[in-house]
Amino acid sequence: MTEARYDRAPGDRPSREMQPAAPSPLLVYTVGLSVAVLLTATSFWVANTTLLWPGGVFLGLAVLAIAQMGIHLVFFLHITTGPESTNNVLALAFGLLIVFVVVAGSMWIMADMNENMLMPTGESMTLPMRR
Amino acid sequence: MNIAVAIDTVPQNALPSASEAGPVPKRIVVAYGFWIFLLSDIIMFAALFASYAVLVRATAGGPSGAQLFNQGTVAIETACLLISSYTCGLMSLAINSRNRLGTYLGALITFALGATFLTLELREFAEMIARGATPQRSAFLSAFFTLVGCHGLHVALGLIWLVVMMVQVAVMGFVATVQRRLLCFSLFWHALDIVWVGVFTVVYLMGVSL
Numbered sequence: 001m002t003e004a005r006y007d008r009a010p011g012d013r014p015s016r017e018m019q020p021a022a023p024s025p026l027l028v029y030t031v032g033l034s035v036a037v038l039l040t041a042t043s044f045w046v047a048n049t050t051l052l053w054p055g056g057v058f059l060g061l062a063v064l065a066i067a068q069m070g071i072h073l074v075f076f077l078h079i080t081t082g083p084e085s086t087n088n089v090l091a092l093a094f095g096l097l098i099v100f101v102v103v104a105g106s107m108w109i110m111a112d113m114n115e116n117m118l119m120p121t122g123e124s125m126t127l128p129m130r131r
Numbered sequence: 132m133n134i135a136v137a138i139d140t141v142p143q144n145a146l147p148s149a150s151e152a153g154p155v156p157k158r159i160v161v162a163y164g165f166w167i168f169l170l171s172d173i174i175m176f177a178a179l180f181a182s183y184a185v186l187v188r189a190t191a192g193g194p195s196g197a198q199l200f201n202q203g204t205v206a207i208e209t210a211c212l213l214i215s216s217y218t219c220g221l222m223s224l225a226i227n228s229r230n231r232l233g234t235y236l237g238a239l240i241t242f243a244l245g246a247t248f249l250t251l252e253l254r255e256f257a258e259m260i261a262r263g264a265t266p267q268r269s270a271f272l273s274a275f276f277t278l279v280g281c282h283g284l285h286v287a288l289g290l291i292w293l294v295v296m297m298v299q300v301a302v303m304g305f306v307a308t309v310q311r312r313l314l315c316f317s318l319f320w321h322a323l324d325i326v327w328v329g330v331f332t333v334v335y336l337m338g339v340s341l
Binding site: 006007008009010011012025026029030032033036037040043044046047048058061062064065068069072073076077087088091092094095098099102103105106107110 | 152155156158159161162163165166167170171173174177178180181182184185202206209210213214216217220221223224314317318321322324325328329331332333336337339
């Protein structure tokens with residue numbers, strides 16, 4: 001009994017021994033590419049169309065980008081929810097937490113500071129701070 | 132006697148757990164370490180994204196993104212990088228089956244697409260600088276050149292890495308060290324594509340509709 005159940009390296013596909021029904025690797029990459037192309041094309045369409053409410057475009061683009069990043073992670077980097085991939089997923093989760101704190105925290109703090117830096121005179125009450 | 136009975140109840144094909152099986156193969160340790168590095172790289176990009184998002188309206192009377200960016204170029208760049216990510220995946224399949232010709236072919240296409248991406252990006256930078264939109268013109272442009280330039284620098288380093296790896300495959304063949312390095316390279320290249328998804332969405336597509 002030399003074969004052991006190890007963790008899986010990120011970027012390695014689930015092996016056939018662990019999952020006999022794993023799809024062919026070529027198919028995985030091709031499906032990933034098709035979905036990514038579809039999402040990218042949708043992003044470019046959303047940014048340029050006049051059919052959609054302009055207020056929702058930002059949110060739509062953000063959702064499409066996050067979806068595409070997820071597609072890349074699963075189909076190209078082979079980060080899955082399998083038990084042998086737990087360490088990779090945990091590291092990813094911690095990274096995402098830091099990314100969220102850095103981006104959302106910076107934007108929140110800077111927007112708040114801009115608001116508080118407004119001078120209480122008549123003209124600049126209507127103008128945001130000139131940056 | 133009791134122990135022997137207990138052993139008989141364990142299924143024959145049960146694998147030992149990782150702690151019983153001893154240290155993990157080096158390929159897994161190396162790739163996991165590189166994965167941690169990639170995540171820290173992504174955190175660095177997150178800081179650059181945050182500064183870009185904070186400074187995006189700080190044009191100081193200079194040109195804004197909507198006046199500078201050309202969506203046609205960005206679409207071609209995006210296609211180049213996405214398809215090169217796919218061919219990089221096909222290259223890693225060729226490596227796993229020890230197929231030299233397929234490896235060289237995949238590396239060649241990946242390199243050509245990456246080089247096309249880099250050329251288009253450098254030409255875009257040159258055009259912007261020729262129109263007076265230099266990094267020192269405004270805080271927005273400083274943030275733009277830092278974020279997009281940093282991604283471009285990563286792509287340039289990746290291209291150099293790919294050439295070095297192909298030389299190693301030619302000289303040393305598919306030995307274990309080279310295979311581990313190739314696995315790290317494909318992780319790096321896919322991660323760059325993930326960062327580019329953020330760049331084209333936040334900088335170019337959202338910038339045009341600002």
